[in-house]
Amino acid sequence: MAITAANQLELLQTAEAVAREKMIDPDLVIQAMEESLARAAKSRYGAEMDIRVSIDRKTGKATFTRVRTVVADEELENYQAELTVEQAKQYMENPQVGDEIVDEVPPVDLGRIAAQSAKQVILQKVREAERDRQYEEFKDRVGTILNGVVKREEYGNIIVDIGRGEAILRRNEKIGRESYRPNDRIRAYVKDVRRETRGPQVFLSRTDPQFMAELFKMEVPEIYDGIIEIKAVARDPGSRAKIGVISHDSSIDPVGACVGMRGSRVQAVVGELQGEKIDIIPWNEDQATFLVNALQPAEVSKVVIDEEAQKIEVVVPDEQLSLAIGRRGQNVRLASQLTGLDIDILTEAEESARRQAEFAERTKLFVDALDLDEFFAQLLVAEGFTSLEEVAYVDMDELLSIEGVDESTAEELQARARDVIEEQNRKALEAARELGVEDSLIAFEGLTPQMVEALAQDGIKTLEDFATCADWELAGGWTTVDGQRVKDDGLLEKFDVSLEEAQTLIMTARIQLGWVDPSELEADEAEGDELEGAEENEEEAEA
Structure with a gap:
């Protein structure tokens, strides 16, 4: 298959036809042809030669050229595609390293195998161009x-x-x-x-949950215009979904607007989603209120939120339990996805039993530790006292406000509580010293003897050991593993040490050891405050 004058124009016509069919630039097809012809020519003249092909965009004439590059003497490796400065002097005046010498060579006669190879190169290049064009067209969609x-x-x-x-x-x-x-x-x-x-x-x-959100945007003009905003979406595809909406115009009901006249708008979405039942829920900034709405149609008696653990307890009447959980846990699972919280559902009977167990546990603590009769211990628990520390160090007036407690009784109660705490501290210190804890950790302000003992049991025996801890190792936290939230127990979690308190303790230890410069820390905090202030100003300006 020699490229003669008869088929020169055919090259251009073929390139135009392929480009039109694949909706790509014709020049890309011609470049692919040039590359395929150059590859075929190399198989004829030698693979080490730098053979290039140029097709005239008007006439279709293909020009074959051999290119040789001028290199320094010590860099000469490929004698077919490179030559030295001295060798180049016979082809050009005053040659420099990097110059190229271009010689035209006779066109090659493509055999059957070479023609097939050229065809494959062209097809591959066209496919690549087609994919690039498709990516550019759809990447913003x-x-x-x-x-x-x-x-x-x-x-x-x-x-x-x-x-x-x-x-x-x-x-x-x-x-x-x-x-x-x-x-x-x-x-x-x-x-x-x-x-x-x-x-x-x-x-x-x-x-995808956002598929439903986009369908609502198409069906509800108020969402498209930004008057109503979709704040959260949760789906069990093909079965049931929940969507939280809020209106930025007090005169427009977000739920009613999404439902439409006689349910026309929501039914259009339901029809597209193969009959998926959709609960449209008014969104609320208050997590508890939003959760109560999200668990509809079940009624909720009480909500208890643990913000640090990102968990929430919901108490429902006994007869509402199955409705709140839903078939195969569907209702509570969707409500959890919608709010972003782990939800534990308890019946009123279960919650009552748990409260009674806590009441009995605290009563026993006061009976055993303070040598009180059961009635008096129950009276303390009923007044909200939960630990010996609260009894020992609370303001005297709080004890005197309890019916039947006079000043001498209150003083005796506090004295007993302090004696018990001191004895517990003494035993904890002895245990810590037996485990090899150094005085630097015992004397560290902010750690009680019980905390020091707990740290020692985990191998933390020096201030240096303590300073290398992470805040979550002390206070505990939550980790997401395979989409499930997993609890990480903290060494000091049972002493109600929060994440912020753990951070402060660890940083104080590092400062005492000289690992951190307090002035640099203050500068970092000031810089953080400035950045936060700048962000707030930008948000106000945008508003």
Whole structure:
């Protein structure tokens, strides 16, 4: 297959046709042809030669050239593509390192194998250009909804024609058991667009929570205009969903606007989601109020929030338990996703039993430690006293406010409590010293003898050991593992040491040891305050 005058123009026509079909730049196709012809020429003239091909964009004439680069004498390696300054003098005047000598060589006659190889190079380049064009076109459409036509199914994955390219809807992104046939119309959410070495680059989803949010944006003009905002979405695809909405206009009811006249708006979304039941919930800044709304239709008696642990306890009437949990835990699971909190649901009977157990435990503590009768111990617990420290160091007036407690009784109570605490401290110090704790840790301000003993039992026996601890190691915390929140027990957690207190203790130890310069710490804090102030000013300016 020699490139003669007869088929020069055909090269350009072929490039135009391929570019038109694949919707890419014709110049990219011609560049692919130039590269494929150059590769075929190298197989004829020698792989070490630098053969280049240039196709005239107007006439289609292909020019074959051999390029040799001028290099320094000691750098000469490839005698076919390089030459020294001295050798170059016979081709040009005053040659310099880096100059190129270009000689035209006769066009090659492509054999069957070379022609096939050239065809493969062209096809590969065209595919790469097509993928780049598709990526550039769709990369900014992540987070939007696309309409397409089903082309085929591959191993449960749906290949969708989206006009100027293809997208893939993986089988785990389909709702329930929905199935599609070729030429069915489909609407899906663009979850991701990324460069792939082969295959589709646009990844679709019909199970993503934001798919439902975008559908509501299409059906509810107030959401599109920003009057109503979708604050949170949780879905069990194909079964049930919850969506939290808030109105920025007090005259517009967010729930009513999303439901629409006779449910027309929400039904349009439900129809697209294969009959998925949707609970539309008014969003509230108060977590407890929002959670009560999120657990609808169940009634909630009481809510207790543990902000540090990001957990929440909900107490419901006994007969409401199954309704609050939902079928296979669906209702409470969706409410948990919506609020971002771990939710424990208790019945009123379970909560009452737990409170009684706590009451009995504290009563026994006061009976055993302070040598009180059961009635008097119960009276202390009923007044809100939970520990010996509270009894020992509380203001005298709080004890005198208890019915039947006079000044001498209050003094006796506090004296007994202090004696017990001192004895506990003495025993804890003895145990800590037996474990090898150094005086530097015992004398460290902020740690009680019981805390020092607990640290020693875990191998922390010096101030240096303590200073290397992380705050969560002392106060405890929560870690997310495989989507589940896992509790990390802290060494001092049973002493109610918070994360902030742990940070302060560790930093104080590091300052005492000279590991941290207090002046640098103050400068960092001041810089942080300035940045925070600047951010607040920007937010106010934007508002």
